[in-house]
Amino acid sequence: QCIEIAATNHRPLWVAFLDIKGAYDNVSQEKLWELLRRYELDTHLIRFLQEVYTNNEVVIKWEAETTRPAAIKRGLRQGCPLSPLLFMVYLSELENRLEQSNLGFDLTYMEGGSKVNQVIPGLMYADDIVLIADSREILDKLIGICGGEGDKLGLNFSREKSGVMVFNDEKGEPLRIQNFEIDYVDKYKYLGVWMKQGKKYLEEHEENIIKKGKRNSAIMKHRALWNYNRYEVVRGIWKGVMVPGLSFGNAVLCMRSEVQTGLEVRQRSVGRLALGAHGNTPNEGVQGDMGWSSFESREAISKLKFDQRLTKMEDVRWARKVYKYLYMKSLNTKWTNRTRKLKFKYLSSGEETERYTTIKKGVKEAERKMWSGRMQGKSALTIYRSHKQEIRKEQVFDNSRGSSLLFEARTGVLRTKTYRAKFEKMDTLCAICQNENETMEHLVLECTRLRPALPEGSADLTGALGFADEDGRMEKKRVTITKRRLENWWIQSRENETRTNN
Template sequence: MEQQKHTRSPGRQIHVQPLHETRSNAGFNRTSRIKLRAEHSQQISQIKAEWEAAQAEAKIDRQNLHTLLSTERNLREKLEEEIGTLQTQIKKLEQTNSTQDAQENGDQATSTPRHDSGTPEPKHPSDKQFRSQWKEDIPSQGTSRISEDIEHTVELAEEGNPGTQVGKKGRPLKTENTSQKQQQLSADHKQKHPYPQMQSNDHPPQSKRTVVLGDSNAHRLKKHLRKAIHDQRLRITTKSGANLEETLHRAEGEIQKANATNTELQLIIHVGTTDLLNKADIKKTTDHLKQQLTYWSQKTPKHHYIVSAIPEPKARGQQFATACQTWNTAVQTACTALGPSVRFMSAAAQLTADHLDDIHYSEQAADQVGSQLADLQHLLDICSRVAHEDCLTFNTDKTQWMGINIDDKDITFTIQGNTIKKTATYRYLGITISDQKNYLDKHQELLLKQSNRLKGRVWHLSRHSYNPYRVGRTLWKTLAVPAITYAGDTLAYSTQTVRCLDRHQNELGRWLLGGSFATANAAVTGELAWSTFEAREARSKIQYAGRLKFLPETNYSQRIYLHLRYRGIKTQWMKRLASLENKFGHNTKLEEAKSEREWRIITKNTITEASTEMWRTSAAKKRSLQLYLEYKQAPDREPFYRGDRESALLFQARTGSLPTRKRHWELFDTDPSCRLCGATEETIQHILMDCPRLGARDLPKINLAEYLGLPDDPVDTRVEHTESAKRRLKLWDRLCWQVDKHPDSVQRNEGPTENI
C-alpha cells in the first residue's frame, strides 16, 4: 500500500498528498538553488574581471598622464631658459645703443659755454662726468630711455641762444627768443623718439564698476562713499540741482562706456528731488524713469540698477511730503516689476527731520546711506572677483544675508551673478542672531528650551541611579550649567530669561531632594549649594571686565571697553554690567588690583559674600525656615541625602515643609490633631520627639535640631543622628498612609503601635 502524507488545510479538511511528489519537489528546489548559486558565482567572477580591467586601464591612463606632465615640465624649462637668454641679449643691445648715442652727441656737448674760473662749474646735463655717473646709478633696464632724455635736454640747451643764462641747478633760463625754437626741437624729438604706447595687457579692463550719479543728495554722498570704498572702480558723477533728464542722459553715457569696455556696471541713481521742487508732473516723470529702466534692463541685462528713494520731509508741509511719498511708491512699484537687476533702496524714505537739512541729506544721513550702499555689495563684488580669479564658486544654498535694524524689504545682494537669499536668523559660534529689534530674542528663546530639556534629561538619568541626589547634582553642574552659561560674559540677557533659568534649576533641585510644591527655593539652594544664574552672570561679566581692563593698551577690545565706560555710552551690555555691580556690590579693592588673577579672586569672594547675604535675606522671610536658618549660616552641600523616600522626608523635616496636620491646618483650616495618637497638634517636634505611637527614640538625649543634623557637629555624628531621624520619619509616613487608607480601623491610644 502506498504511503501517503496527510496535511490539514485551513478549513480543517484533510488533504492527502502522495509522499513521492513531496520528495520530488524538494529535489527540484535543491537543484534550482544550486543553479542560482552557480549563476551568482559566474556573475561575481565576471564583475571582478571587469573591475580588474578597469583598474588596468586607469593605471595606463595615470602613466600616460605622468608622461605628459613630465614632457610639459621639460618644455616649460626649455622655454624659460630661451626667454632668459633673449632678455640678456636685449639688455646688451640696449647698453650698446645707449653708448653709441652718447658718443655721437659728445662733440656737441663740448661746445657748451663755460663760466668764469672764479665760480664753481654747475652740474649741467651736458657734463660728461655727471652724465656717466647718472647712467651708472640707474638700472640697466631703463638706461636707453633716460640717456635719450638727457641728450634731448642737451640739444635744447645747446641749440638755443649761445649766451643762454643759467639758473638754479645749472638749468638754462627760457627767453622769448628761444621758446619757439625749443618747442620746435621738442616736437622733432618726440617724432624721433616716440614714447611707447600703453598696451591693453598692462591695465586690463575692469570687470565691474560702480557709478553714482544724480542730484544734490548724490553729490553729498561723495565724501562718505569715497571713505567707505577705497577702490578705483567707484566713479561719482553728480551735479547739484540736476533733474531727471540730465541724470538719465549721464547714465546713458556711462552705460555706453561700460559696454565698449565689456564692464559690468552698477548704477546708483538719485533723482526726483529737483523735479519735485520744480513741481514737475509725478506721473510723467515716474513713467519716463520706468521706461528708461525697462529699456536698459532689457538691452543690457548684465548691469544692475539701484534707484534711491527721496526723503519725505514734513518741514515743507504735508502736501510736499505726500508728493514725495507718491513718487517713492510709484518708483518702488516699477523697480519691483522689473526683476532682480533693478532694485529700490528705501532707506532714505525712513529718515527723520534730525537726519535732513531741508530736503537734503545731513552729514549723518549721508554717512548712513553711503555706508549702506557701499559696505556689503562692495565686499561681495570683491569676493566674486577673487573667487572668479581662483576658479571658485559660491554655494548659494549656504550663502545668506540678514539685515538688522534696517528697512530691507527691497534690498537684494548678488554674488557671482546669483541673488543671495535673505534669512531671519543666523547661528554663529553657538549664538543665534535674529533680525528682530533685540537681536538676542531668538537665542534667549532657544536657551530656555535647552534649559528645560536639560532639566528633564538630568532627572531621567539620575532617578534610576544608585544615588539620584549625587548623580543629578553632578550632571547638572558639569553638563547643563556650562551649556546654559556659554558666552554669558559677553551677552546681555534679560532679567526674565535669568529668572526662568533659576526656576528650572530650583525645580530640578526640588525633584532631587524630594521636596514638595510648598518647599521654599531658599531651602533648595541651601541644601544643594547651587549659585543662582544671576550670581553666575555677575561673576562672569565682572571678571570679563577685569580681563578687558588688564589687556595691552593696543588691544581694540580694551580700548572700546574703556571708551564705553568713561564716555558713559549705555549699551545693553554696559547697562547689565552696571545693574549687576549695583546689586552684588562693587568692591573698592578691585581698584587696587594689579593683575587679572587678583581681580578674579576679589570678584569671586565679593559675589560669594553678596550671594550668601541675599540667600539669608530671602530665607528669613520664610516662617518655615526659622529653625533651619538658626544653624545654617551659608549654603552648603549635605552628605546624608541619597534620593530615596527617607532622604526626602528628612529634607522636608529640616526645611519645615513636612506635610503634617499642623501645616495643613495653617494652609487649609483643617483638623491639626495627630493622626496616630490624637494629640492636640501634629508638628515636626511632636513626630520626632513626643508621639507615643512611634515608640521610644533611639537617641533620647538630643534635641530636635541635633536630630535633624542642623548643628555644626562632626560629619559622623550628624549622619548618625539623621539616620535615626530617617527611621522614625519612615515609620510615621507608613503609619499615616495606613491611617489615611483605613481611617475607621484605627484605634488611637497611648501605647506604641507597630502593626495597624
C-alpha cells in the same frame, strides 16, 4: 554691541557671516611651516610639529571591510589641542590684512581733545568669520580681502553656511566671494547663538533658551536617571550638563529678564525633584541644600570677569576698541546697563571688592548674604537659618521617602497635623501615639511609638536634622535614624487615615 551702537546712532551696519568649508582638512602643511618660520618660532618646535604630522595615514572601516592605509599630506588633526592654535596661525595673515585695510565699522571718538580713529573689521573665531562695515561698499572690500587670502591659503568659503545681514539700510545687489553670491539672511546662528535682523536681534535665541530650559527640566524627571542616587544624579546632570548650555554666552549676551526668571523657576523645580520635596518648600531651602548658584549670580560672575578683562586689554584688541568707544562716548547699551546693575548689586562697595581676591568669591559672598536675608522673614525657616550658614551641597539625601521628609523637616514644612491645621480644620494629636501634638520635634525626638527607637540622651534636634555642629561635624547615624522614623511615621499615619476613611 555694534548692532546697538548702530541702532542708537541711526547708522547702517552691514554684517557678513563667512564659514570656511572643511577648514582643518584643507590646511596646507607646507604653508603652515613657512608661516611658523616667518614668525621666528624656535626651529626645534617646528621640527617637532613636522614630526607629529609625518607619516600620518588613515583607513576607512565599513562593517567588516577595511580600506588600505592612505597617506595624509594636508590638514590638521581633529581633536588635537594644538590644532586650534595652528589654525589661528594659519589665518593670521588674513587677520592682518583685515586690520591693515582700515576698513570696517567706524568707532572714532575724542580723547583729551584729540580724535582717536579706529575701525573694527569684524570677529574671527576659528573657521567662523564675521565682517562688519558701515556700508555695502566697505563690506564688499572686506569680503574681497577674505576671498583673496582664502585662495592663497587653499581655503574655500561655504555658500550654504555664509550670509549677509543688514541693519538700518536697504539691501543692494548680492555680494560675491570666490565666484559665488552670498545670500541675504534675516537670521543666522553664529557660535551657537541665533541672531536676528532688527532691534530684537536676540529674540530667536531667547525663545530657544526658553524651550531648552523646559526640555532640560523635563529630562530630569526620567526615573531611569535615579538608579544610583536621585539627589546626586539630578544635581550633577543639571549643574554639569544642563546649566552650561543654558548660560552659554553669559559674558556678552543680555536677554530679557523674563527668560532668566523662567530659568530660575525651572532650576528650583529640578531642585525639588532631586530632594523629593513638595511645592511649598521654601526656595531658600532648595537653593541652600542643593548648593548651587542662581542664574543671575552666574551671569554676574561672567559679565564682571569679562568687564575686568576688557579694562586690562591692550587698545589694539578689537573687543577693547568697542569697550573703550562705549565708555568714551557714554553710550548705554543693554550690556553696559546690565553689567553696571550687576556690579552695584553684587560688588557695590569698593571695600567689599578689595576683600575678595576674585570676582567670583565676591559675587558668591554677596549671594550668600542675600540668600540669608531672604530667610529672615520666613518663620518656617527659623531652625534652618540658625544652623545653615552656607549655600552648600549636603551629604544626607538619597532616594528614600525618609530623605524627602528630612528635607521638609529641615525647612519647617513637614506635613504634620500641626502644620496642616494652619490650612484646614483638624485635630493635632499625634496619629501614632495620640499623646502629644503632632509636631516635627515630637516625631523626631519624642514619639515612643515610632521605630527605630531613639538612643538614650537624644535631645539634639539640629543634629538629628543633619545640621553640622560648630566644628563642622555631622552624625550620619543619627540622621539615618531620623529618616527612618519619619518614614515610619509617614507609612503609619497614611494607614491610619485609610482605615478612618473606610
